Each structure stands twice: as C-alpha cells, then as structure tokens.
Amino acid sequence: MSETTPRRMQTLWASAAAAALVVLGSGAARAEAAPAPASSTARPNIVLILFDDLALMDLGAYGGEARSPNIDRLARQGAMFTGYHTSPLCTPSRAMLLTGLDNHRAGAATIEEILPPQMRTQPGYRLRIEPEVLTLAERLKAEGYRTLMAGKWHLGHGPGDLPDGQGFDRSLALDASGADNWAAKPYMPYYTNAPWFEDGRPARMPKRFYSSDLLVDRLTRNLDEAPPGREPFFAYLAFQAVHIPVQAPAAYADGYRGRFDGGWSQLRKARVERARALGLLPAGAAVDGFSPNAREWESLDAGERRIAARSMEVYAGMIEAADAAVGRLVKRLEARGELANTVFVITSDNGPEPSDPVHQPSMNLWMPTHGYAWQLEGLGGPGSLNFIGPEWAEAVAAPGRRYKFYASEGGIRAPLIISGPGVVPGRRIGGLTFVTDVAPTLAEFGGARATPEAPAVDGHSLRALLGGGTQPVRGPNDVLGLEVSGNSALFRGDYKIVRDMPPLGDGGWRLYNLAADPGETRDLSAAEPDRLKAMQANYAAYEQRVGVAPLPPGYTSQKQLAANAIARQMPLLAAVAGGILLLLGGLGYLAWRALRQRGRRA
Structure with a gap:
C-alpha cells in the first residue's frame, strides 16, 4: 500500500461517516441540506467511454467518414454537445475527466514524456492523482457502486497510483501513453515494454489480441461477476483507438478502400462543408487552411499517396472496430436487463495526433528490433507501425485549427455524447462545456455527495441541461482557463484567448470571437x-x-521528448554499448592471439 493511501482512506471514511449521520438523522440542519440517498434500483449504471485522439468530426453522428452505427444510435437517443472542449493532451484530460478538477489541481499538469525532469517534484507536476483528490470511481464506490475499468490509464505508476488504488474494484490497465494493439509490446523508444496491469499487478496478456475487443471482453467478463441489478456499476472504458500505432483488422480497413484517395485537402474541404450542414460551423464563418509546412497532396508520388491513403483507411477502420466493440457491450447490457438503466458518456481526450514516429532519428534501427515495419502491405495489421501524420491530422481536425498538443480549436474541441435515463433524447447542446464538467455530472447521476475533506471540483454538473434545461452552465462573465506545457487558452463568454507554442505557434496571445x-x-x-x-x-x-x-528557458516539447526518451533508454543503450565493447574486445583478443601464433610459427 502506498504512503498516500491512508490519507485517501481517511477522506473516504469521513465521507461515509457524514453519509451515515444523514441517514440516522443526526443534526436536523445537515439532514435537510443533504439529499436522501437513492436506492440502488433508482440510480443508473454509468458507462464512460473515452477515445484516444479522436477528432470532433470522426464519428458518424458528427459527420465523419467512419461507420459508427452503435455510437450514432446512442447519440440519437441522447444529447450531442457541439461546444465541448478538453485539454490538448491525454494525461491532463484524463485527470480532469475522472476528478472534475483542473489538471494542475488534480496532479497532472502535462504528460511525463515531455515533462522537464526539474519540474517533477513540483505540486501538480508529479503526474499522479494527488492524495487528497477523489476520483469519480472513489466517490461512486462510497455510494455502493461497483467500479470497473479497462484500457489506457497513464495517470501514475506503482502501488496506489494505478486504478486499483484510485477506487476501481476491477481493472485491466495500460500504464503508458500507448502500446501496440495486436501484442503486448511498446510503440516507441520511450518505453521498454508495454506495462499492462490487472488489479494493480502485472498482467499476463494473451500472445495475440486486438485491443478494442480485448478491453470490452475483459470489461464484460468483470461485469458478469455480479448478478444483474444487485448494485449499480460504473464502468470506465478507455480505448487505444485511434492513438498511434493506428491499427485495425483488415476486414474493417478494407471497407474504406478508395475513400481517401483524393487527399487531405479534399477531406478537409468536405468536412468543413458537412460542419456547416450540421451546425458545427456557422454559415459564412471562415476556416483556416493547412500549416505552412504542410505538404501538397500532389507533391507525393504515386506510392507515397497510396500508403498515405491506406493509413486513413486503417484509421477509419479502427474507429469502426471500436464502435463494433461498443455494440457488443450494449448487447451484453441488454441481455443482462440493464441497458435501459445505463447512462452512456462517449468522448475523446484531445484532438487528432499529428506525429510521424516512423521517420524520427534512429527509428530505422529501433523498429526492426521490436518487430515493426512501415509498408503498404499489411499496413495496420500486426507488426505495422502505422500513423496518419500532420496533414491528415489537420484535415480531420476540421473545422478547427491545428491539432493535438495545441490549445487551438483543432486540439481541444471534441465530441461529447451522453444518453440514458434522465437525458432528453435528440438534443443538440451548444455553449461552452468542458472536460471537468463530466465528473460532477456523473456524480450527480449516482447520488454522490460533495466531500468537505476533498478539494472542491472546478467543473459544473450538466444534469439539468441534459434533463431539458436551457440555462447555460457558464455565464457571459465566467472564465475558464487551460494550460498544458505552455499551450494555453482562456474562455470568457463568446471570446477566447489562445497561446500556441512552437513549432507551429510563436508563444504569443491571440484573441478570437468563437461565436x-x-x-x-x-x-x-x-x-x-x-x-x-x-x-x-x-x-x-x-x-x-x-x-x-x-517552463525552463528554451523549452519545446519535441526537444524534451527526445531528451526524456534517451534518458529512459540509457540503461539499455549502456548494456548494448557494453556488449559491443566486449565483442570488439573479444575479437581483438582473438586477432592478437592469431597474429602471435603466426609469428611464433614464422
């Protein structure tokens, strides 16, 4: 048990004690102020589905090319948000999603891959949920919920920091920014392995699997450990889709053959037109083009265009494969008789991923030693390190500007779908909403009370809005700030100031009227x-x-990532260098002996 666990347990015990006083009628004023606890049959089950690097318009309901009938059905049955925003990186977004606190207050200011070493001991930069902060799982568990998790975690390492130490009864968690989708192996040199954990212990992974199917299989298996209706459950499903490596079964990817042959400019233009038709972009509003360093589609030769188009076919197939897995989860809940009493939340942690890992320095040496290749044949299948790159990322980020890493709209405007009991179906909800709003919303659905011993959340519950209310959650003078590794934004009413750091930004502030x-x-x-x-x-x-x-002077996320990756690989590099030196020494010794013996014979 970690040293932080006792303090967290004290907070939970205090919460439980306060609830007990209310139930027993101790103190008339307290009893009147607190809501009566709902029965387990009245409280809904909650399924929180998080995609990784999914753009605003990637899902079919938002005008995307990928087929996502199961998620689209949930969207029709519930509410679609068109002004929802998140952070530009995964760890900060996940911390806010699960706590309702700003990422710095929750303990996850940025991601570890780009964090300067000298900042790692500062409050908010330890990149783990702070001990006094309660997760949504902990709050719901205190109210009698069973809590389950499957997927990417990336919110702290070791005992007490993994899901089992953050309120989840059962979990299968990837403790990294990503990993291969077909096997338990790393996807970039920063990692030496793919750290999967089951209930806090190193997991024994199947030799071959596909991540979206594996995660839903494990979640439903853990769900079936208890009979239907005995207690409500909270299930957190964190897909690897569509994070690098972009991989999908060929049966899904093949369904999009030819769909992206026109290139990224054509795709961005088509998405902008659909955005206008769907009301995601006001009539007459302008959109930005591509970044100055973006390549023209026509500048690629035929082979380059084919592999680029295929990478997007796999991308769409990966979304469809995840949707099919969601469909299997929905059917399982229906078979258990629990579907009608389940609230679904579907969203993304940030905008689309622009990185090209294949052409980074030394990757031509790292990839073959880890069983990876990048070629048209088998692209997206086992052993393929596929990606979509910056031009496709800017295309799918439409109608927003830029992409993941940046606080411009392409990096932080994301889809949000909520459906289930208590949600008026068929609603389109505009207005500014934020990732910190999800936890207090679901806490209210589950009847979880505020705990005086824990920090107050920064987000606002969307429950009234979901029930048919029209009052926006933020007024014209309310402010909402955001910062991740220097990329920053602040919203107030219709206006936003934004600061994007290099290489695409210059670190200066700009002002926009988002309406x-x-x-x-x-x-x-x-x-x-x-x-x-x-x-x-x-x-x-x-x-x-x-x-x-x-941030330190001269900081850029790209330079810091390279430095951190080298530091992480130093033990391995040292071992390899030592082995090479020993080999060269041995060969030199053998050569010396051979020359000596030849001299003696002469």
Whole structure:
C-alpha cells in the first residue's frame, strides 16, 4: 500500500461517516441540506467511454467518414454537445475527466514524456492523482457502486497510483501513453515494454489480441461477476483507438478502400462543408487552411499517396472496430436487463495526433528490433507501425485549427455524447462545456455527495441541461482557463484567448470571437486591445490559482521528448554499448592471439 493511501482512506471514511449521520438523522440542519440517498434500483449504471485522439468530426453522428452505427444510435437517443472542449493532451484530460478538477489541481499538469525532469517534484507536476483528490470511481464506490475499468490509464505508476488504488474494484490497465494493439509490446523508444496491469499487478496478456475487443471482453467478463441489478456499476472504458500505432483488422480497413484517395485537402474541404450542414460551423464563418509546412497532396508520388491513403483507411477502420466493440457491450447490457438503466458518456481526450514516429532519428534501427515495419502491405495489421501524420491530422481536425498538443480549436474541441435515463433524447447542446464538467455530472447521476475533506471540483454538473434545461452552465462573465506545457487558452463568454507554442505557434496571445469565428481565422487583438488585456489578467489569475509553473528557458516539447526518451533508454543503450565493447574486445583478443601464433610459427 502506498504512503498516500491512508490519507485517501481517511477522506473516504469521513465521507461515509457524514453519509451515515444523514441517514440516522443526526443534526436536523445537515439532514435537510443533504439529499436522501437513492436506492440502488433508482440510480443508473454509468458507462464512460473515452477515445484516444479522436477528432470532433470522426464519428458518424458528427459527420465523419467512419461507420459508427452503435455510437450514432446512442447519440440519437441522447444529447450531442457541439461546444465541448478538453485539454490538448491525454494525461491532463484524463485527470480532469475522472476528478472534475483542473489538471494542475488534480496532479497532472502535462504528460511525463515531455515533462522537464526539474519540474517533477513540483505540486501538480508529479503526474499522479494527488492524495487528497477523489476520483469519480472513489466517490461512486462510497455510494455502493461497483467500479470497473479497462484500457489506457497513464495517470501514475506503482502501488496506489494505478486504478486499483484510485477506487476501481476491477481493472485491466495500460500504464503508458500507448502500446501496440495486436501484442503486448511498446510503440516507441520511450518505453521498454508495454506495462499492462490487472488489479494493480502485472498482467499476463494473451500472445495475440486486438485491443478494442480485448478491453470490452475483459470489461464484460468483470461485469458478469455480479448478478444483474444487485448494485449499480460504473464502468470506465478507455480505448487505444485511434492513438498511434493506428491499427485495425483488415476486414474493417478494407471497407474504406478508395475513400481517401483524393487527399487531405479534399477531406478537409468536405468536412468543413458537412460542419456547416450540421451546425458545427456557422454559415459564412471562415476556416483556416493547412500549416505552412504542410505538404501538397500532389507533391507525393504515386506510392507515397497510396500508403498515405491506406493509413486513413486503417484509421477509419479502427474507429469502426471500436464502435463494433461498443455494440457488443450494449448487447451484453441488454441481455443482462440493464441497458435501459445505463447512462452512456462517449468522448475523446484531445484532438487528432499529428506525429510521424516512423521517420524520427534512429527509428530505422529501433523498429526492426521490436518487430515493426512501415509498408503498404499489411499496413495496420500486426507488426505495422502505422500513423496518419500532420496533414491528415489537420484535415480531420476540421473545422478547427491545428491539432493535438495545441490549445487551438483543432486540439481541444471534441465530441461529447451522453444518453440514458434522465437525458432528453435528440438534443443538440451548444455553449461552452468542458472536460471537468463530466465528473460532477456523473456524480450527480449516482447520488454522490460533495466531500468537505476533498478539494472542491472546478467543473459544473450538466444534469439539468441534459434533463431539458436551457440555462447555460457558464455565464457571459465566467472564465475558464487551460494550460498544458505552455499551450494555453482562456474562455470568457463568446471570446477566447489562445497561446500556441512552437513549432507551429510563436508563444504569443491571440484573441478570437468563437461565436462568429470558431475556425480562429481573425485575430482581434489589435481591434480590441482592452478585451485582450482583461482576459490576459484573467489568465494570470487562473495560473496563480491552480499553480502553473514556468517552463525552463528554451523549452519545446519535441526537444524534451527526445531528451526524456534517451534518458529512459540509457540503461539499455549502456548494456548494448557494453556488449559491443566486449565483442570488439573479444575479437581483438582473438586477432592478437592469431597474429602471435603466426609469428611464433614464422
């Protein structure tokens, strides 16, 4: 048990004691203030489904090319959010999603892969859920929920930091930013293995699997350990789709042959047109084009275009494969008689991934030693290190600007679907909502009370809005800040200031009116300097409140990732170098002996 666990247990015991006092009628004022606990039959089951690097328009319900009939059905039966935002990176988003707190307050300011070593001991930068912070699983568990998890975790390592130490009864968790989808092996040199854990212990993984199917299989198996209806459950399903490596069974990918042969400019244009038709982009609003360093589709030769188009066919197939897995989960709940009483939440942790891991320095040496290749034949299958790259990422980020890593709309505007009991079906909800709103919403669905000993959440419950209310969760003067490794934003009313760091950004602030210009094409800084100055002051207050630490001089995420990867690989590199030296020494010794013996004979 970790040293943080006793403090967390004290908080949970305090919460349980407070609830017991209410039930027993101790203190009239307290009893009147707290809601009566709902019976287990009245409280819904909750399924939280998180995609990895899924763009706003990737799902069929949002106008995407991939077939996602099961998720689309849930969208029709519930509410689709069109103004939902998250952080530009996975760990901060996951921390906010599961706690309702700003990522710095929760303990996950950024991701470990790009964190400077000198910042790792600072509050908010330890990249683990802080001991005094309660996760949604802990809050619901205190109310009698069974709590289950399957998928990517990436929220701290070791005893007490994995899901079993954060309120989950059963879990199969990948403790990394990603891994291969066909086998338990790493996908980049930062990792020496794929660290899978089951209930906090190293997991024995199948020799061959496909991640989306494996995760749903494990989740349903753990679900079936208890009879239907005995107690409500909270299930957190964190897909690897569509994170690098982009992989999918050929049967799914083949269904999109030819779909992306027109290239990324054609795809972005088509998505922008669909965004207008679906109301994701106001009529007449402009959109940005591609980044200056983006390649023209026509500049690729025929072979390059074919492998690029195939990478997107696999991308769409990976989404469809995950949707099929969701369909199997829905059918299992229906067979158990629990579907009608289940709230579903489906969202993404950030915008689409632009990285090209294949052409990074030394990857031509690393890939074959780890069983990877990048070629048209078998692309997306076992042993394929597939990716979509920056141009496709900008295309699928439409109508937003830029992509993952950046606080521009392409990096942080994401899909959000909520359906189930208590949700008016067929609703389209605009207005600014944020990743920190999900935990308090689901806590309210589950009857979880606020705990005085734990930090107050930053998010707002969407429960009234889901039930048919029209009052927005944030008023015109409310402010909402965001910061991840220097990439920052602040929202107030219809306006947003944003700061994107290099290589695409310059670290300067820009001002946009998102109601009229969600594509962030017209910087209003010069036209409205007073508004810019006031919002910058709001942002400075936000940084002070949550504890944003200054980055080292000259910091860039790309340089830090390379440095951290080398540091992580140093023991292996040292061993390899030592082996090479021993081999060379042995060969030299044998050569010396041979020359000596030849000299004696002479």
